[in-house]
Amino acid sequence: MKAMVLRSRRAPLVLEERPTPAPSPGEALVRVEACAVCRTDLHVVDGDLTDGPLPITAGHEIVGRIEVVGSGVDAFRVGDRVGVPWLGGVCGACAYCADGRENLCDDPTFTGYTRDGGFATHVVVNADFAFPLVGFDDPIAAAPLMCAGLIGWRSLRMAGNAKRVGLYGFGAAAHILAQVCHFQEREVYAFTRPGDQSAQDLALSLGARWAGASEDPCPCELDAAIIFAPVGALVPAALKAVRKGGRVVCGGIHMTDLPRFPYRLIWGERQVMSVANLTRQDATEFLAFVPKSGIRTVTTRYALDRANEALDDLRGGRVHGAAVLVP
Structure with a gap:
């Protein structure tokens, strides 16, 4: 071999x-x-x-x-x-x-x-x-x-019943999860590297309502944000974008250190949470969902x-x- x-x-x-x-x-x-x-x-x-x-x-x-x-x-x-x-x-x-x-x-x-x-x-x-x-x-x-799909699936579960979902880092996981959200009639707002027009175009082609750079203001308040890019500085940016009671889910196994940020960003019962690995039940549920949803x-x-x-x-x-x- x-x-x-x-x-x-x-x-x-x-x-x-x-x-x-x-x-x-x-x-x-x-x-x-x-x-x-x-x-x-x-x-x-x-x-x-x-x-x-x-x-x-x-x-x-x-x-x-x-x-x-x-x-x-x-x-x-x-x-x-x-x-x-x-x-x-x-x-x-x-x-x-x-x-x-x-x-x-x-x-x-x-x-x-x-x-x-x-x-x-x-x-x-x-x-x-x-x-x-x-x-x-x-x-x-x-x-x-087997990973991008699964970790996105688990991250979305952690985000709860969010209707408006921000995806930070539009790579392998986000391009699958955007399709999951579209099938479930959730709204997707995609945040990419500054100047990455190809990723933004891909996001829009997969049903995102809006796509822009990670530094751009979101056009609406989000119910939840899921961060796939391993960039700790995106956590306070995502907190700014979510409404009171909203969640910021960190979907990666590694991320650069979070910067200091003012308490007001997390006040209002906003939550920051991480996703760790997956369970076999996650895989069973997701693999049964894929054929029904038409994910490509x-x-x-x-x-x-x-x-x-x-x-x-x-x-x-x-x-x-x-x-x-x-x-």
Whole structure:
């Protein structure tokens, strides 16, 4: 098998030939058809997230076919198409797991961070954290759903029944979530990097009521704002845009430090909250929702050995929609 491997932080991935691994009990070997490139992958490569072991194969928005099923796995057969997300396993014993909040597990594993991921031709996965993709006929289109789609779905749930939703950072997650909101008859207001007309045009084409730069005033009061860009300075900006009682949801795993801001921005029972990972229930609900809603992903395809180029394009804001590696 081939894999794009991170050997040291802040260094390019290295293409390696490796023996194809065999699954242990409870695992499955997946032949990767597509793996989307997430901003979290950038945080791993760029050293913003440092707790994971090295070397590691990045990538956690995986779509592929089961090639080998380990003992004790009854849910899948060889040839089944599955999706594999960021959350790769939980302890099942901590207070959070017992309380139905496995996304906050005290001893989790993460695909592409603490266990090898999908920037490869093959990957071994915990079968309990793989999801059947029956009816998802295009693996490239489906790959961004496995994190960008899922974290957007969970973020929207945290935003409550907001009618007017601001999306800060219009990348892979926001371009999917905008379609979810449109289907649910919510209004979307998209905030992009200053001067990023392509992202603004994409937002409008996907049903946004308004699109502008992150520094622009919103044309109306928002019920909630969801921040996908890893920029702490957007939190006070979003607080200014939401009404009393509104919520600002931070959807990323990493964000630059929040600046000081006056108490008046949060007064009026405004809330700031974060989203951490996902649960398997999130994935089950979202993947059932996608076919009904007609969501389409906008993707740019890269060969596996161009993973560094894809990461650099994402880092530089040159990807609109989602970048997807195709072995």
